[in-house]
Amino acid sequence: MGEALVFQQVSFAYDSNVHQAVLQDVSFSVKKGEFVSVVGPSGAGKSTLFRLVSGLEKQNSGRILVNGKELADRQGHVGYMSQKDGLLPWLSVVDNAALPLILKGFSKKEVWPEVIKKLEAFGLKDVEHRYPDELSGGMRQRVSFLRALLGGSDLLLLDEPFSALDAVTKTVMHEWLLDQWAESGRTILFITHDVEEALFLSDRVLLFSEKPVSHLEEILVPLDRPRMVEDLKDPAFTELKEKLLLDLRKLVTL
Numbered sequence: 001m002g003e004a005l006v007f008q009q010v011s012f013a014y015d016s017n018v019h020q021a022v023l024q025d026v027s028f029s030v031k032k033g034e035f036v037s038v039v040g041p042s043g044a045g046k047s048t049l050f051r052l053v054s055g056l057e058k059q060n061s062g063r064i065l066v067n068g069k070e071l072a073d074r075q076g077h078v079g080y081m082s083q084k085d086g087l088l089p090w091l092s093v094v095d096n097a098a099l100p101l102i103l104k105g106f107s108k109k110e111v112w113p114e115v116i117k118k119l120e121a122f123g124l125k126d127v128e129h130r131y132p133d134e135l136s137g138g139m140r141q142r143v144s145f146l147r148a149l150l151g152g153s154d155l156l157l158l159d160e161p162f163s164a165l166d167a168v169t170k171t172v173m174h175e176w177l178l179d180q181w182a183e184s185g186r187t188i189l190f191i192t193h194d195v196e197e198a199l200f201l202s203d204r205v206l207l208f209s210e211k212p213v214s215h216l217e218e219i220l221v222p223l224d225r226p227r228m229v230e231d232l233k234d235p236a237f238t239e240l241k242e243k244l245l246l247d248l249r250k251l252v253t254l
């Protein structure tokens, strides 16, 4: 199957704080097609991990391999979607979604029909020519996810994409995301503070369990796929959730 992402003994400290490493000899890997969540207390280094994967920061030592290659420039190899959907307010929905293709040099005329078809499949029919501030939060996140998909990267980094959504929309988005993930065959690395979300979505959860992080604790999620909201009542699921919440609580210092 192969590895989408490999960290080999990666250490990293911000220049402004060289004496306090964020990561210390961290090793882990994510298989192609896997859905892995990253959970940990605030300030533990989750976003830093994403910044390293996407190449926005450079590790001080160790190796980071994306699809088996150590790349100097990972732009275009890693897709990114954040809590703030990052849509450009002056572009229409279709122009926002099509942006990665336009940046690659395609013309609007070439890509619009396909992008509009995809927007329809994402439940965004008839809003193609609206602007982001005219959409609901869930709609905006779907446009943002489509833009990440159209970037073409096999590895998608999702940084708390649903944390600003209400509970019901969030649940709907979870099932929707799992459908899109299954259909696209992409690899997803997902940051969240929400333990239930992490367990519901993922094959594995990686827990930042110390500072600086030198070991990511790994939790395998024993649920079959496809998953549905009813699975949240499964005793194996609730037991795991309680355990993970307790583990996290121990790590939080005020």
Ligand SMILES: Nc1ncnc2c1ncn2[C@@H]1O[C@H](COP(=O)(O)OP(=O)(O)OP(=O)(O)O)[C@@H](O)[C@H]1O
Residues within 6 Å of the ligand: 014, 016, 017, 022, 040, 041, 042, 043, 044, 045, 046, 047, 048, 049
């Ligand atoms: N640009 C930066 N320069 C210096 N230090 C930084 C920078 N960004 C983050 N840090 C520090 O690195 C550590 C890890 O931060 P990071 O944002 O990765 O944590 P996080 O787990 O994503 O937190 P949260 O869950 O609150 O988003 C923190 O101590 C933070 O203060």
